[in-house]
Amino acid sequence: MTKPKIVSQQLIAETRLFRVEQLGLEFGNGEKRVYERLLGGKTGSVLVIPMLDDETVLLIREYSAGSQDYQLALPKGRMEPGEDPLQAANREMQEEVGYAAKKLEILKTFTIAPAYIQHHTYAILARDLYPQQLIGDEPEPIEVVPWKLSDWDNLVAQPDFTEARSIAALCLARNVLR
Template identity: 35%
Template sequence: MVLVILVEGTSSWVPPPPRGRASHVKDQFKLNNRKEIYRGRIVNLTVDTITTAKGIGTVREIFHHPGGAAVVPVLSNGDVLLVKQFRYPMQESLLELPAGKIDPGETPEVTASRELAEEVGYTAGILEKLVEFYTTPGFCNERLFLYVARELTPCPKSYDDDEDIEIVRYSLDQLGKLIRSGEIVDAKTIIGIQCLLLPQR
């Protein structure tokens, strides 16, 4: 049971409900009051006072996020490109897929293509959606769209000023071992690699 609420102004693109999952929020929750605690560059934080379908009053703290997209760049020989960058909240460098938030006016496909070019310097001849998922549904409404990129062509990179990115290259077998050894701990990256490792039906 997921309460998904977007704060007005966070993004001009509103993600639809996942296929096959009709929203019954009105039957489950009544929003009595919303207090915005923080409005930031990436997320907004609200405290919602709600009443459940059983008539129980409670409070939910919700981070509102415009959504994001990540991409698995696959080279012609099957190797995968990752980025290694320092993540301040974790205080360590992580191996990750290229990814970023969906900017106003963008679709997830456009975001994935933009991040592929900006972070690893490639455009994709084929961009195929793998899966979409909620990253932390207990307190945040971020939905992440995951793609695989093939038939790559080099293009200029364009990092943000505060980014320090190293591009690394691994085979799928190496990536599986890095996940099992705990060297890859980023959730979207684990999901993307596992999607490629799953038997194709």
């Protein structure tokens, strides 16, 4: 298929965290539509699957403003300018769970609602961990929750384990680790 032609492009709103862009598109059949999308950061983000051993993943529980509750999820964060995904993953792990990894592997790049959000997240499997702490930008200490992958059914049943990226990344990691 031929991509639609962009006939207009305008930034219509901007906050400290978000930018909204309006796109005028013309499709191959002549149809015209106006779309709005959230523009992601220029660098993307990482979601890390830190494996303490072959069976234990380190999850975090931290406050999520979107759900207005504490959520259990994988460590994550934005990539800083000049960082590649593996460097960002190692830094985020050190900030959020107090470990660095000797072995890092990109499993997949995720999008979230690609019809409306221009953003990508690298899911990274981290193994051969060793203690290494960096100070992060979190407003309060993050709870680190070790979880056995063999207890998968109980994990997905947790009412505070709802983030789709974390669930998908752990599914991918479980397949790689088998």
